[in-house]
Amino acid sequence: MIRRYAIAMLVVLSATVTASAGADSWLSFEAEILPILNAHCLQCHGGVHQKNELDLRTHAALLIGGKSGTAVVPGKPDESLLWKKIARDEMPKTDNKVSEANKKLIRAWIEGGAKGKSKAREINLARPAMKPxxxxxxxxxxxxxxxxxxxxxxxxxSTDAEFLRRVYLDITGKLPEAEVTKAFLGSADAEQRARLIDKLLASEEYGRHFAERWVNLFRQMSVNESEWDRDRFQGWMAEQFSSGKGWDATVREMYAVSGFLADKPQTAFYYYNADMQGKFEPKIMVGNLSQVFLGVQLQCAECHHHPFSNYKQNDFWGLAAFFSGTSTPNNPPNTRAVRDNLPKQAPKAGTQVAITIPKGEARNAGTRVRAKFLGGEEPNLDAGASFRPPLAAWLTAKDNxxxxxxxxxxxxxxxxxxxxxxxxxxxxxxxxxxxxxxxxxxxxxxxxxxxxxxxxxxxxxxxxxxxxxxxxxxxxxxxxxxxxxxxxASKVLTPEELYDALCVALEVPEIAPPVNPKKKPNLKGPQPPSPRSQFVKFFRNPGEVDEPTELKLGVPHVLKLMNEANFNTGGKVVERVMASAKTLEETIDGLFIAVLARPATPAERERFAAFVARQASPREAYDRVVWVLINSTGFVLNH
Amino acid sequence: MRNLEKLNRRDLVKLSAAGVMAASSSGWLLPRLAYSNEGRTERPKACIMLHMQGGMSQHHTFTVPEYRAQNDQIQTAVAGVQFCEYFPQLAARMGDICLIRGMSTGNTVHERARAMMHTGYNPNGTVVYPSVGNIASCELGVADAELPNFVSIQGGSDGDGAGAPHRSVPAYLGPRHATVPINDPARGLENLRSAIAQRPFDDGARLLDEFETELQSTRPSIAGATHQANLRRAVQLMRSDKMRAFELEREPATIRNAYGNSQFGRSLLLARRLVEAGVPFIEVTLAGWDDHGGALRSVGRRAAYMDPAIASLIDDLKQRGLFDNTLIVLMSEFGRTPHLADSGYNQTLGAGHYANAWTTFLAGGGVRGGRVIGRVDARGGAVTDRPVNVQDFLATMCHALRIDYRKEYMTREGRPMTFLTPSARPVQEAF
Structure with missing residues (x-):
């Protein structure tokens, strides 16, 4: 269905494509064409197979072509093998044919000169930092x-109100309290935005918020479902952020760490890269390391050469070799630590550090792969010491x-x-x-x-x-x-941000989960998780990574926000605003400021005032107003 | 203009907001886009999937190994086919059941195997895969349906379930196809009743919708449109007569008794009521099958309520003329070890995890009953005929449900995805 609409759209938009195809075509191989080849061609003409010796992964390789000669003649689609094969649906040989729209793009790109990307900019790491x-x-x-x-x-x-709410959420994960909003909106200070940014970056909430986002990411990338001493790990990270430690140092300390979890909270990082049973696995670590810290999908190369890029299986296992001696004891919990199993006697000079590709899904099982930096050298490592500090140093080096x-x-x-x-x-x-x-x-x-x-x-x-x-x-x-x-763009509040925002908006210390009257509280057993973590657990699907633009809440979540008593009684905010505001309009503004961190627009004020006037009881009417506001996108999104 | 194929749902909503596409006046444009079955005339099929969480012993259920067959097996309605003696009622209905005895799925880690049996893939941390239920919601569901198109019922916990149930996520299909969880079939959908009186609730809901529409007009976003659609669906659900499907007390006592006084029995009854009300996919999870101490006694205990409940479900669907349109699937994440020879603490039959030869069954939905597909050796440890892997198993379900498992969907990043791999083949003998 999505496709069908997309095709229908093309009828409208294809005129644009045709019109812009010409000498000054803006189409580039990397941006427009490679994604198409990626979807249709690279299975056979990529990193795993290069049928007919044809490799379509790079602009250069494409111009060289395969056994039958060059794949593309710039400016001349009808002489280009790539075009001829695709135009006639001779390629791909599967049912997964290239759509008419994409064919047009490919033709236009060749007509426009079959361009690749422009040359990269020079990098200068010797210059001083600039002023913000x-x-x-x-x-x-x-x-x-x-x-x-x-x-x-x-x-x-943006208006001041829009900026205030946005920057509070982005830097601290919290909503500004009503008093803060009023003061900010009432100020005539021309520099107040810059001052606010500085103030928020100096706050403890900044470190706490960034630490939580990062540990959430580790948790979401993890294959096991446990929280490994999370509070202390997060606390350690928060301190790194708040104190202004360089990101390179923080990452280095996480990767190079050795010792007990009880002493060094960052050892928890290794447990987030462990398997289901909490046993550290080099291959899981490398899969996550490459995605999170290098931004590349090296994990495909665990089992075979990467189909769409130049990464080879040795690149994956070369990194894994740095973790080959690393282990994480799990039981009993007080033995948790990160350590390396080093030889008892000093190894002979020149002993190679390598890992064996294990049996399983991977090709070339049993092959020994030497430790090698991604896209770099095979370093001479001291086989008698941990290999992780050298890896951490390479990972966070200035020129990486x-x-x-x-x-x-x-x-x-x-x-x-x-x-x-x-x-x-x-x-x-x-x-x-x-x-x-x-x-x-x-x-x-x-x-x-x-x-x-x-x-x-x-x-x-x-x-x-x-x-x-x-x-x-x-x-x-x-x-x-x-x-x-x-x-x-509008960003979806994370479950943690949503919970915190509800506390600020309703002016309550916590959102207590509803009590099941049938269930007797267990006073002796383990205490139930905090209201905040229960809320988060309900609102976040396990196994999914938070995506800022994708709302993952569904009907059960909406029903909870609409119908739980917590969100229907207006919280403390209604009492406070009703006690201080003099008119109906002022009350509505007060509630908007508390919940949405902005005053109502004139149209909104009118609409909400009319609503309140229609209700029998003002108190209940204002409870409804708060209910409307917290259930709106104005609340659940950061915009 | 970027690669046009990369247009995603978000782009579409923008384009519609921009007037490039005619916006639906009902405000349902966005959710509609994710359905492919508009204009369908026949009643689509439905599926009730029973997930035996923890690893169901095949030896104590539907595939008794030959060497110990003499003492605790019973003859079924089909000549030459025996069940374990705990399941007399299902044995009598073997004529409606198609057994797959050659399940060979290769993974014995609970969460991973569980995910594979739902999604077809071993979780890899890169791509998030939808479950077969999410796919069914997308392909069989009705766009404007008041009831959700995929419901997951917690059918009880009886023993060690080895972790949390698999939580299906809609992934690239979009939040519209998320599952709606029911924690207790007797209580139905939670938070369905407003905390306040009807009139002020309705007034507030109307104000909220007006407010939303205004916010959306100046700041269109896919997340906002999804939220508004969710709000409308939730309110619609609260007001809907169809919510009666969740009220088991409307069922006559004879029927309720037949399904039995157990959470599992109530779950199956609820599943049938939901099928009747048009919900295309219901999953019922019965947790507790991780029988490391030996499966014999615990399966006996579970069978006491499972056997009558599933048998009643078959009878009930038949009586209502829904059987041929409703696929019943009984599956697990893997089976259990065949023999004493295994090491460690898995010393008794059926104690350890085993994925090389285990059993699932299908019934209804056009599946041919009275069939046994696949064979295992005398020890019950190896498939000697017709092995079925995870992808083929899910392909079989899709085939029965008339779902095209090779259909291409686009992720938000423009990556084309199909539910199953091109190598997936349905088990044709089942039809």
């Missing part, structure tokens, strides 16, 4: 240039572009709902970034600022791009506008 305001200007220059090239208008600057780019992309996506590269864990020639120069410039800035998260966050939040309203203007409501950051 200058980084913000750089961001805006790049973003605005892309928008004007695409002739898409940017939405105007994968690390800096993946980190920046992830951080950007946390603020803008999408990265320059999407999915965040799929960097590669097959998946071009939307703003390649900006991504590189920010990665460079991140490195020269000593991997300072606060510096980058401050810069991002100061940019016009971040401070834009999420409201559409004519011309930027289109789908193409979204990857260009023409307006702020």
């Amino acid at each position: 305001t200058d980084v913000a200007k750089l961001i805006d220059r790049e973003i605005d240039a892309r928008l004007s090239r695409a002739k898409i208008p940017a939405s105007p600057r 572009r994968l690390f800096a780019r993946a980190s920046v992309n992830r951080l950007w996506a946390q603020f803008f709902a999408r990265g320059f590269v999407n999915p965040l864990n799929d960097f590669g020639d097959h998946n071009a970034p939307s703003h390649p120069d900006l991504l590189d410039a920010l990665a460079e800035e991140f490195v020269v600022s000593r991997f300072d998260h606060k510096h980058l966050i401050r810069s991002i939040c100061l940019s016009d791009a971040y401070q834009r309203t999420s409201h559409i203007v004519k011309g930027n409501e289109k789908a193409e506008a979204e990857p260009l950051f023409a307006r702020m």
Whole structure:
């Protein structure tokens, strides 16, 4: 059905495609063509098989072609083998034929010169860090240039209220309290946005929020369902963030750690990379490491060469070899630790560090693979010491572009709902970034600022791009506008953020779960989890990674928010506002400010006032108003 | 313009907001898009999937190994086919049942095997896969249905269930196809009644919908549209007469008694009522099958309520003319070890995990009854004829339900996905 609509859309839009196909074609191999080849061709002409010696993964390889010669003659589709085979549906040989729309794109791309991407920008790691305001200007220059090239208008600057709620949620994960909102909206200070950013970055909530997001990610990538000493691990990470520790140092400390979990909370990280039984597995670690910290899908290469990129099985197992001696005792819990099984006697000089590909699903089982950095050398390792510190050093080195780019992309996506590269864990020639120069410039800035998260966050939040309203203007409501950051995207509150927001909005210390009257409380046994974690458990599907733009709540969640007594009695907020506001309109404004962190618009004020006037009891009417507000997208989204 | 094939649901809603596509006046544009069966005339099929969580011993249920067959097996209605003696009522209905004795699924880790039997894939941390129930919701469900299209019922816990039940996620199909969980069939869908009186609730709901529409007009987003659709569905559900399907007390006592006074029995009765009301996929989980201490006595205990409940379900569906349209599937995550020879603490028959030769069954939904597909050796440890893997098993379910398991869906990132791999083949002998 989606497809059918997509095709119908093409009838409308194909005119655009044809019109723009010409000498100055904007189509590039990496951005537009490779995704099509990826879906239809690379199974046979990629990393695993290269039938007829044809490799379609890169622009260069495509021009070289296979046994039958070049696949593409720039400017001449009818002489290009690729076009001829696909146009006649001779290829692919499966039923999975290339759609008419994509055929048009391929033809237009060849007619336009069969271009590849432009050359990458020079990287300079010797320069000093810039001022955040200058980084913000750089961001805006790049973003605005892309928008004007695409002739898409940017939405105007956000209102103070919109900015306040957004930046509070993005930096601290919390809603501003009513008093904070009132003070901010009443201030005439021209610099107050910059001051607020600084204040939030200096708050404890910043560290706590980022630590929670990161441990959530580790938990969601994990194959086992346990929370490994989570509070202490998260506390450790929060302190790293709050104290302004470089991201490289934090990651290094997690990867190089040895010792007991009781002494070093970051050892929990290894348990989040363990198997179902809590036993550490090098291959799980490498799968996660590559996706989270390098932004590449190396896990495909566990079993075979990567079909769509140049990663080989040895690249995967070469990284796994660094973890070959690592183990995590599990039972009893007080023995939990990360350690390396090192030889008792000093090994002979030149002893190779390697791992054997285990039996199972992987090809080449039984092969020994030497420790090797991804895309780099096979280092000379001391076989008598842990191999993990050298790996951690390589991973977080200044010149490891994968690390800096993946980190920046992830951080950007946390603020803008999408990265320059999407999915965040799929960097590669097959998946071009939307703003390649900006991504590189920010990665460079991140490195020269000593991997300072606060510096980058401050810069991002100061940019016009971040401070834009999420409201559409004519011309930027289109789908193409979204990857260009023409307006702020709406992000779904995580279950933790939703819970915290409800506490702030209703002005209550916690949202107690409903009590089952039939069930007697067990006073002796283990205490039930906190209201917050019970709430989170109900609202988050296990095994799914949080996606900022995808609402994963369903009918059962909505029913809970609508019908549980907690959300129908207005909380403390109604009492407080009713006691202080003088008029109906003031009361409505007070409730809007408390729940949505903004005053009502005139139209809303009128509509809600009319509603309250129709109800028999004012108190119950205001309870309803709060109910409407917390159930609205104005509340469950960050925009 | 980016690659046009990459248009996803989010883009579509934007385009509709922009007037490129005619927006549906009902406000249901978005959810509609995710259904493929509009214009269908015949009644689509339905499925009741019974998941025996923990690993059901085949030896103490439907495949008694030859060497110990003399003492505790019973003859079924089909010549040459024996069940374990605990299941006399199902044995009498073997004429309606198609046994698959050659399940050979390769994975003996609970959560992984459980996920595989639901989704077809070993979880890999990269791609999130939907369950067969989510696919059925998408392919068989009705867009404007008041009742959910996929309901998961907790059918009881009797023994060690080895962890939480598999929680199905809709993944690339979108939140519209999420499952609605029922924790207790006697209580039905939770939070379905408002905490306040009807009139103020309705007034508030109307104000909320107006407010939402206004918010959406200036800030369209797929998440917002999904939320508004969820709100409307929830309110519709609260007001719907169809919610009576959840009220088991409407059923005559004779029927209730036939299904039995157990959570499992009530779950099957609820499943039948939901099928009648048009819900295309219901999963009932009975947890507790991880019988490491030996399966003999615990299966006997469970059979006491399972046997009459499942037999009643078959009879009841037949009586209502729903049997041929409703597929009943009884499955587990794996079977149990065949022999004493296994090491460790799995010393008794049926104690350890075993995925190389185990048993599932299908009934109704056009499946040919009275059949036994596949054979195991005398020890019950190896499939000697017609092994069936996870993908083929799910393909068989899809085939019975008339679901195209090779249909291509797009993930939000524009990655084409099919429910099963191209190598999946339905077990044709079942039809």
